[in-house]
Amino acid sequence: MSSAAEIVFDRVTKRYPGRDEAAVDDLSLEIPAGAFCVLVGPSGGGKTTALKMVNRLIPFDSGEIRIDGRDIRTLPLTELRRGIGYVIQQVGLFPHMTVGDNVATVPRLLRWSKRRTSERVIELLELVGLEAADAKRYPSQLSGGQRQRVGLARALAADPPLLLMDEPFGALDPITRHRLQTELRRLHRDVGKTVIFVTHDIDEAIQMGDRIAILREGGVLAQYATPDALLADPVDDFVAQFIGGDRALRRLALRTLDELPLRPGESGPRVAPETTVRNAVSLLLELKADALTVADGDRVLGSFRLADASELL
Amino acid sequence: MDGNGPVIPNFGQGDACVTGDHTFCWGWVRDHWSDTLGPALWQHVELTAVAVGIGFAIAFPLALLAHRFRKLEQPLGAFSALLYTIPSIALFQLLVPFTGITWTTVEIALVAYTLVILFPNVVAGLRSAPPDVVEAAEGMGLTRLQVLLRIELPLALPAIVAGLRIAVVSTISIGTIAAFLLPKGLGYPIFVALGNPIPFKTEIYAAGGLAVGLALLCDAGLVVLRWALAPWTRLARA
Amino acid sequence: MIVAGAFGDAFRFIADNPGFLATKALDQVELSAAALAIALALALPLGIVLGHLHRGSSIAIGSSIVGRALPSLVLIGVFLTFLGIGFVNNMVALAVLGTGPVLTNSYEAVDGVERDVVEAARGMGMTHLQILRRVELPLALPLLFTGIRVAAVTIVATAPVASVAGGGGLGDIIVNQASYRLSGVLAASLCVMALSTAVFVGLAGLQAAVTPRGLRRTTVARTPLRKEQL
DSSP, X not given: OOOOOOEEEEEEEEOOTTOSSOSEEEEEEEEOTTOEEEEEOSTTSOHHHHHHHHTTXXXXXXXXXXXXXXXXXXXXXXXXXXXXEEEETTOOOOTTSOHHHHHTHHHHHTTOOHHHHHHHHHHHHHHTTOOGGXXXXXXXXXXXXXXXXXXXXXXXXXXXXXXXXXXXXXXXXHHHHHHHHHHHHHHHHHHOOEEEEEESOHHHHHHHOSEEEEEETTTEEEEEEOHHHHHHOOSSHHHHHHHOSOHHXXXXXXXXXXXXXXXSSOOSSEEOTTOBHHHHHHHHHHHTOSEEEEEETTEEEEEEEHHHHHHHO | OOOXXXXXXXXXXXXXXXXXXXXXXXXXXXXXXXXXXXXXXXXXXXXXXXXXXXXXXXXHHHHXXXXXXXXXXXXXHHHHHHHHTSOHHHHHHXXXXXXXXXXXXXXXXXXXXXXXXXXXXXXXXXXXXXXXHHHHHHHTTOOHHHIIIIIIHHHHHHHHHHHHHHHHHHHHHHHGGGGGTXXXXXXXXXXXXXXXXXXXXXXXXXXXXXXXXXXXXXXXXHHHHHHHHOGGGGSOOO | OHHHHHHHHHHHHHHHOHHHHHHHXXXXXXXXXXXXXXXXXXXXXXHHXXXXXXXXXXXXXXXXXXXXXXXXXXXXXXXHHHHOSSHHHHHHHHHHHHHHHHHHHHHHHHHTSOHHHHHHHHXXXXXXXXXXXXXXXXXXXXXXXXXXXXXXXXXXXXGGGGGGGTOOSTHHHHTOHHHHHHHHHHHHHHHHHHHHHHHHHHHHHHHHHHSOGGGTTOHHHHSOOOGGGO
């Protein structure tokens, strides 16, 4: 797997002709290599515009975007795009090509050998949870969730160091969306690429991102922080309102018990170490217990009390 | 117009079926296949193939231009809609001062009609690629030409074939009117038969049946072609 | 110039024989109107009812393919063998020619009315007849009218062909170059062209006038919206 890329937005501004307000206003953002960065905000926040500037589907007026230190405007357009995976909400699968041909598009553009291409197609289909036999099917024969899996496989085909995702799960039903969110997180851990992910759903942003950039109307960056920092310390009323209530509980949902310094010894009902702190708190209240025992199988790691949760906040 | 020729059955000399002008005389069809019906059919095929071929050769690049430069479509579309309202029987005659009573005159008129059918169909086909599909292609680094050749043209195939179907069938139909100008095509035996004091039934039915059969056959052929060239359109939505 | 001369003669023919051409044109209009009336009387109710019931799509689509494949000359010739030379034969042949577009378009117009809208009407307690009259027909009107317009232009444009079967009208002049010479033939052709263009343009104007206000300029909205955009 190729390494991930570092992306830098350096005072980037975009104005659409005939509109007073900027779409993206003086945006500066550093996304370290391998990060999962979510751009989130209300409509009119310029998040999709910011995303599409990276693969130059939308040109910007001033500033600079750098991938691994290179100004994207110095790279040939097609070369730039072939090196970036791109996933959109409507997926945009080519209806006249089979699933396999869709996934093989960029490898073929890059003139990979037939064998390498077909091996890669099968490898990718399995990676995104499809079967090798699906390669022969046409997009119209797939469900919405399957289509988006193919879209993801197609974007990953040439092993790009950067993945751009524009509300990829916006059109899916809640169950399929949740499943794909979980799998994408796993995939990100496994393949370690830089991901820029656009959504208008703050919960999705908090669940998916390890960095979140909140953009407000007029394309102004309101806050750029980790989910935990965002929930702990929203910079202003706009961000606080956009994030919504239950901030303390949602912060607890970001941590699992095995990340905490546990109290020694066994006390109360047993739970698994990968239980989120939020769920642990919920269990304590539900069971009217004083403490929970954190155990990995038979091995007791320690115990957890309600007071430990407030320590985290 | 020339009313005498081998196609006029001699009521005094034919067999009983012909002299009695019965509903349909197979014998007459057999006897006059080589001198009347066969050549007329062949002329009709040639007439149609040339008209649709030239029409497509003109319509296709024009449609590519209109696809690239969208401002061109409106004037071209309006012009062709008006052209299509000119009745074929009039258009053939109106071209006579320019190109005479010739095969060329007939072909010019037929090419004009096919153009009117094919141009908007090809343009609509090229536009039928969904915007998200084109965006995905561009985002993946396909060049403009690659988007046209690999995405837009294949997706336009069904619409292009649909246009060809209408063009071919219409041309075969309008081609019979060419008999008002020239003694050619499947219209001519009908034209002649109608010119008899008592219209000769067999000749009308035989030539008419050949014209309709040719049209339906070509139509079916193009359906098969589309089926073969655009396999993704055969599938029902999952 | 030979070309200019030929058309000059044609215009002189028109100027010299306005009454004669007008009589012939009127014959043709009469024949066309009768044929169109029959086509509408047959195909319009059938197409609308089938469309309302969402049944018989194969009949509607098939009739458009077969209709296009039937050359006017063949139709006129075949009907002539049954009905003999004259007005009736030509009227029937032209009516058959006009039936295809009317049937297909009226079927598709009513069949294509958005199901949600019909569903809403049914939910409000409308009867079949009320749904048809108040919802489906108004919404189907533009496409319905397109079918009528296509049929009318087709019939008027084809009527001259009927001259081979004693149709009268301007076609009589076109097929009789021996008597009227090229100038007469060209003059009649120009009149035929003018007549069908007038029908085309006139009906287009009428169509714009009868289209319900809410349906004008909605060609974009006819393409179904993506679910996620709703």
